[in-house]
């Protein structure tokens with residue numbers, strides 16, 4: 001598939017994924033069990049995140065800079081794993097409201113660092 005098209009779909013999914021997570025986390029802060037009742041809140045994030053990752057992997061295969069040398073891509077993968085872990089805690093009914101709020105803040109910081117790494121092509125957005 002055309003690289004420019006993959007990148008557009010990837011960015012669109014990144015925006016939808018981030019906005020969707022923020023909306024679900026905002027609901028989960030007060031009513032974490034409510035999310036389980038909404039089918040869209042259970043199904044849509046998986047569809048968007050799968051497309052986000054499929055486009056990411058497809059672009060990595062075409063990336064001319066070489067995956068081994070691309071520190072910003074390694075940083076993105078590490079941050080993504082952290083973001084998924086923190087995001088799960090931010091939505092979990094088993095955590096206290098305070099713990100969910102802290103996990104939400106840290107997940108937002110991870111998301112911001114992922115975007116900074118993507119835009120600057122430097123790990124965590126910090127030029128080396």
Ligand code: HEM
Nearest residue numbers: 007011014056057059060063073076077080114115118119
């Ligand atoms: C929450 C997860 C992610 C977010 C929010 C995100 C965000 C972004 C954004 C905003 C861009 C556009 C950068 C620009 O305009 O120059 C981008 C590009 C890109 N991302 Fe992601 N991304 C995520 C996950 C990943 C993962 C896991 C990988 C693969 C390891 C990846 C690989 C790439 C690649 C190869 C590009 C294209 C770089 C270019 O050609 O300029 N992304 N990403």
